[in-house]
Amino acid sequence: DADVTQTPRNRITKTGKRIMLECSQTKGHDRMYWYRQDPGLGLRLIYYSFDVKDINKGEISDGYSVSRQAQAKFSLSLESAIPNQTALYFCATSDPGGRGEQYFGPGTRLTVT
Amino acid sequence: SQQGEEDPQALSIQEGENATMNCSYKTSINNLQWYRQNSGRGLVHLILIRSNEREKHSGRLRVTLDTSKKSSSLLITASRAADTASYFCATDGVGAQKLVFGQGTRLTINP
Numbered sequence: 001d002a003d004v005t006q007t008p009r010n011r012i013t014k015t016g017k018r019i020m021l022e023c024s025q026t027k028g029h030d031r032m033y034w035y036r037q038d039p040g041l042g043l044r045l046i047y048y049s050f051d052v053k054d055i056n057k058g059e060i061s062d063g064y065s066v067s068r069q070a071q072a073k074f075s076l077s078l079e080s081a082i083p084n085q086t087a088l089y090f091c092a093t094s095d096p097g098g099r100g101e102q103y104f105g106p107g108t109r110l111t112v113t
Numbered sequence: 114s115q116q117g118e119e120d121p122q123a124l125s126i127q128e129g130e131n132a133t134m135n136c137s138y139k140t141s142i143n144n145l146q147w148y149r150q151n152s153g154r155g156l157v158h159l160i161l162i163r164s165n166e167r168e169k170h171s172g173r174l175r176v177t178l179d180t181s182k183k184s185s186s187l188l189i190t191a192s193r194a195a196d197t198a199s200y201f202c203a204t205d206g207v208g209a210q211k212l213v214f215g216q217g218t219r220l221t222i223n224p
Contacts, residue, residue, distance in 0.1 A: 004155075033211070035214075040122075040216060041216060042201060042214045042215055042216040042217050043156070043201070043214040044214075045211060045212075045213075048211055050210075058211070088153065090155060090156070092156075099144070099161050100143070100144055100146070100161065100205050100212075101146060101158040101161055102156075102158065102203075102212060103158070104155035104156045104157070105155055106154060106155045107153065107154065107155055109153070
């Protein structure tokens, strides 16, 4: 979706490095989410934010942190990357006044060596 | 842990046939949603069914919801090669304010 963009699209990093994944949206939605996808495990929620001043932990927040810089921007950081954080990461948005459907970015494929 | 479980994990059918995927969940929901994911790409919302609805249609898609059994099914009729993708159910639990996704069904349509 061009409305939700993620950078970088692919990243290879080494164990112990700090890395930031960025998400921007032009949909004007207040709610933003970060998910992780591993083969055979579907999507798992890392963090979510309902507005600029609201940050909530999801199912698997350990080892991750987030920053909501503006309504349109939500960044995910891995403070000290480890190999089992190798995964596909997705950002999503939703409109609190809508029905509840989410709009996803194209994903970032992260490999930690 | 995952809220939803999908069945089957993989499905392979011939073009033109119908495809049925099932989703079971554990807690009370506001709505249940189905998403499609083409290989390695972002998820795309397909259809949403509210907890007080039993059936919904959108084009070649038909979704049913049985809250007494905590289950839903997605039927794709007259399948096409372009329907090859993974399909995920996601539940919006009562009071949860977030979606919980199933593990997905990988659908392959053979020409």
